[in-house]
Amino acid sequence: MEWVNRFAEQAQNLLDAALAALDRGESCKEMTVMTVLIGPDGGIQMCADSDWPLDSLMLDRGARTGYRVSSRRGSVRVEGREGLRRCVLEGATALRAARGLALTAR
Secondary structure (H helix, E strand, O other): HHHHHHHHHHHHHHHHHHHHHOOOOOOOOOEEEEEEEEEEOOOEEEEEEEOOOHHHHHHHHHHOEEEEEEEEEEEEEEEEEEEOEEEEEEEEEEHHHHHOOOOOOO
């Protein structure tokens, strides 16, 4: 159970960090994709804008765990894979959420 909790917690931490960066205006492109790979020894590799499928990239790099973090127009998506485990988390920046509320209030 500890592995599942760590896997989900890491995905949530990546989502939170990406949303915080967008809220601070730290995204330099309209569409950004970052892949975070964690090896069996705990070593971390990061790949920017890889167009490889996550499973293929993990296999090629010998990663135990992989997360693909993508952002677009104020929202973030984190796809995680570890063995048979899969997760997808999505969230919006505070600014995008506020705009959504303003549109529904009209």
